[in-house]
Amino acid sequence: MDLFRLFWLYLRVSVMNELQYRVNFFVQVFQSLLALITGLVGLALVFSHTNELGGWSRTELLVVMGVHILMGGVIRTVIQPNMERLMSDVQEGTLDYALTKPADSQILVSVRQFRIWQTIDIVMGLLVLLVAVYQLQLGIGVLQTLSFVVALLLGALMIYSFWLILTTAAFWVVRVEHVLELFQGVYQAGRWPVGIYPAWLQTGLTFLVPVAFAVTVPAEALTGRLTLQTLLGAAALSALLLVLARWIWRTGLRRYSGASA
Amino acid sequence: MxxxxxxxxxxxxxxxxxxxxxxxxxxxxxxxxxxxxxxxxxxxxxxxxxxxxxxxxxxxxxxxxxxxxxxxxxxxxxxxxxxxxxxxxxxxxxxxxxxxxxxxxxxxxxxxxxxxxxxxxxxxxxxxxxxxxxxxxxxxxxxxxxxxxxxxxxxxxxxxxxxxxxxxxxxxxxxxxxxxxxxxxxxxxxxxxxxxxxxxxxxxxxxxxxxxxxxxxxxxxxxxxxxxxxxxxxxxxxxxxxxxxxxxxRRFAAYKTIEVTLADASADLGVYGEVVEKDAGKVKLRVPKAETSRITARLLADVEVTDLSVEDPPIEDVIETVFAQEAVL
CATH class of the missing domain: 3.40.50.300 (P-loop containing nucleotide triphosphate hydrolases)
Structure with missing residues (x-):
């Protein structure tokens, strides 16, 4: 299938590209460690005052933090670089090259760029999760692991669709960088389970910017809180967002080629 | 087709x-x-x-x-x-x-x-x-x-x-x-x-x-x-x-270039057309296309010429003339 073939191809090229910049590896390790320590200190501070936060214990919040780091890594490794590239391509006119290739244009623009050093965050997130799950002593079964992986995938898909929709706006308004910067800020809110926020913010973090589904829901899977309804809801919302993103992409392309103007 | x-x-x-x-x-x-x-x-x-x-x-x-x-x-x-x-x-x-x-x-x-x-x-x-x-x-x-x-x-x-x-x-x-x-x-x-x-x-x-x-x-x-x-x-x-x-x-050139080699290098050809190049006895003249044959005849009659050729101007010049025309044909 085109998706996996192109994904693999570009991943290979990106690895070759980035292996030339080894310094970046160390910079990234440093950055990730710093972020991890800040996160842990934050947790410690909160729990020096209380024993639970919105029904989540300290260890359970460590799970949330792990997922947050992990998903952040996925976003920065794959989603963000591709969307930034897409945006600059639209601005500079180099998108023309992608559009004259015999491949699905949406797939092509979504897998062309990887920042492999950012995978350190993925590894770091996994480590945090391992530690947290070990501390929880819940005994994670196959079903839970599976639902966690599914929830994670759905979350990544939602974030991707969301980001593609925003980036596609570049076809109408050429400068959308600031909108994307805004996402970084909103994503930070996902550090905590969305349940602790006021209702209006919860709704926003769930349906406007799907941070809840990207972070909180996978964390729920690992802490035994995930209900089938939530998982099905996540699947439905992912499907909806994907279809919407595809539609907006096509509409944007038509506009780009002046078919709808 | x-x-x-x-x-x-x-x-x-x-x-x-x-x-x-x-x-x-x-x-x-x-x-x-x-x-x-x-x-x-x-x-x-x-x-x-x-x-x-x-x-x-x-x-x-x-x-x-x-x-x-x-x-x-x-x-x-x-x-x-x-x-x-x-x-x-x-x-x-x-x-x-x-x-x-x-x-x-x-x-x-x-x-x-x-x-x-x-x-x-x-x-x-x-x-x-x-x-x-x-x-x-x-x-x-x-x-x-x-x-x-x-x-x-x-x-x-x-x-x-x-x-x-x-x-x-x-x-x-x-x-x-x-x-x-x-x-x-x-x-x-x-x-x-x-x-x-x-x-x-x-x-x-x-x-x-x-x-x-x-x-x-x-x-x-x-x-x-x-x-x-x-x-x-x-x-x-x-x-x-x-x-x-x-x-x-052929279609757009308004001018032609006449290249003559003179027996007497000092002859002044300015009266026949615009001198675009002059090198020893060789002179390049730019003349309106319509008058090419008339001027050529005059040149041959008046001046002692050892060689003469008529050429279309370089394609760059032609293109320039074409684009200079505001009125579209």
């Missing part, structure tokens, strides 16, 4: 852009926030032409004439506002994979090779995207490396190549899938003369080997003279001329 014997068929093609318009100044800028005024610009206005398989056609026109817009419509990047296009029997704007696999677009000012890795790895990427069979790919790649003299360069990161080397690499990469139709937009822009010649030679060789159809825009007349027997001239989005390059000079 019927559809079956043409590679490119363009009929009554139009493209209109809607561009926002506002006056200069802050006030106008603020006003445009609320009320946008726009204006229609006819980038391409009713153009028709056909290109036969294997033809190399030069696409000429000043900046903003509509060349790039036409190339983009032909390669499926832009929808025509009106009119019909068929390239290899496909409607380009549908962007069918089977169509895209048979064409290529090279834009001299924009790169597509991966910057940080050697071109040879980027080539590999193209092989995969175009699904070129391994053996065929290797054969084509090695041919190109030889033809363009790329040995030793394909293994260097692209960022370490000179502009000319990079362009050769870009062209090689864009042709690996052996497209049947090439759209080349200023492929030699900014390159030195040697490099331009190199690329020209390669395009000619590719056209010859694979009987590919080439549509080329360039500001360098040398490119056009070397590659294209036929040229299409557009100006203000309209077709001004479509025919042989030599006919273009």
């Amino acid at each position: 019927s559809i079956s014997t043409t590679t490119i068929h363009v009929k009554d093609l139009r493209k209109t852009y809607v561009v926002p318009e506002r006056d200069a100044g802050l006030k106008a800028a603020i006003r445009s926030l609320v009320r946008r005024t726009s204006r229609e610009v006819k980038a391409v206005d009713n153009i028709s032409f056909d290109v036969a398989p294997g033809e190399v056609v030069g696409f000429l026109g000043p900046n903003g004439a509509g060349k790039t817009t036409t190339l983009k419509m032909l390669s499926g990047l832009l929808y025509p506002t009106d009119g019909a296009i068929s390239v290899l029997g496909h409607v380009p704007s549908r962007r069918e994979k089977n169509f895209l696999r048979q064409i290529t677009l090279v834009m001299g000012q924009r790169n597509q090779l991966q910057w940080d890795i050697p071109a040879i790895d980027s080539f590999e990427l193209n092989r995969a995207i175009y699904r070129i069979p391994e053996a065929e790919f290797k054969r084509t790649r090695d041919d190109f490396i030889e033809l363009l003299d790329l040995q030793g360069l394909v293994n260097k990161p692209v960022r370490n190549l000179s502009l000319g080397e990079r362009m050769k690499m870009e062209i090689a990469g864009a042709l690996l899938h052996r497209p049947k139709v090439l759209f080349l937009d200023e492929p030699t822009i900014g390159l030195d003369v040697t490099m331009q010649r190199r690329i020209r030679k390669f395009i000619a060789e590719y056209n010859h080997r694979y009987s590919a159809t080439v549509l080329l825009t360039s500001h360098y007349m040398a490119d056009v003279e070397a590659l294209c027997r036929r040229v299409i001239v557009i100006h203000h989005g309209q077709l001004l001329f479509d025919g042989e390059l030599s006919a273009l000079a």
Whole structure:
């Protein structure tokens, strides 16, 4: 299938590209460690005052933090670089090259760029999760692991669709960088389970910017809180967002080629 | 010409852009926030032409004439506002994979090779995207490396190549899938003369080997003279001329050049026409086309001439005259 073939191809090229910049590896390790320590200190501070936060214990919040780091890594490794590239391509006119290739244009623009050093965050997130799950002593079964992986995938898909929709706006308004910067800020809110926020913010973090589904829901899977309804809801919302993103992409392309103007 | 014997068929093609318009100044800028005024610009206005398989056609026109817009419509990047296009029997704007696999677009000012890795790895990427069979790919790649003299360069990161080397690499990469139709937009822009010649030679060789159809825009007349027997001239989005390059000079040149070799080098020929060059006994005169024969006769009668020839002016000058005419024919 085109998706996996192109994904693999570009991943290979990106690895070759980035292996030339080894310094970046160390910079990234440093950055990730710093972020991890800040996160842990934050947790410690909160729990020096209380024993639970919105029904989540300290260890359970460590799970949330792990997922947050992990998903952040996925976003920065794959989603963000591709969307930034897409945006600059639209601005500079180099998108023309992608559009004259015999491949699905949406797939092509979504897998062309990887920042492999950012995978350190993925590894770091996994480590945090391992530690947290070990501390929880819940005994994670196959079903839970599976639902966690599914929830994670759905979350990544939602974030991707969301980001593609925003980036596609570049076809109408050429400068959308600031909108994307805004996402970084909103994503930070996902550090905590969305349940602790006021209702209006919860709704926003769930349906406007799907941070809840990207972070909180996978964390729920690992802490035994995930209900089938939530998982099905996540699947439905992912499907909806994907279809919407595809539609907006096509509409944007038509506009780009002046078919709808 | 019927559809079956043409590679490119363009009929009554139009493209209109809607561009926002506002006056200069802050006030106008603020006003445009609320009320946008726009204006229609006819980038391409009713153009028709056909290109036969294997033809190399030069696409000429000043900046903003509509060349790039036409190339983009032909390669499926832009929808025509009106009119019909068929390239290899496909409607380009549908962007069918089977169509895209048979064409290529090279834009001299924009790169597509991966910057940080050697071109040879980027080539590999193209092989995969175009699904070129391994053996065929290797054969084509090695041919190109030889033809363009790329040995030793394909293994260097692209960022370490000179502009000319990079362009050769870009062209090689864009042709690996052996497209049947090439759209080349200023492929030699900014390159030195040697490099331009190199690329020209390669395009000619590719056209010859694979009987590919080439549509080329360039500001360098040398490119056009070397590659294209036929040229299409557009100006203000309209077709001004479509025919042989030599006919273009005949039709549009307002002047001819008379070159005379004099027995007496000191003779002053200023009264016969504008002296554009004078070197020892050799004089080049620019005279209005209509009066060429009269002046030639007078020259031969009045002055002692050892040699005389009448030539069309250089193609650059012709093109300049063509574009200087505001009134479209």
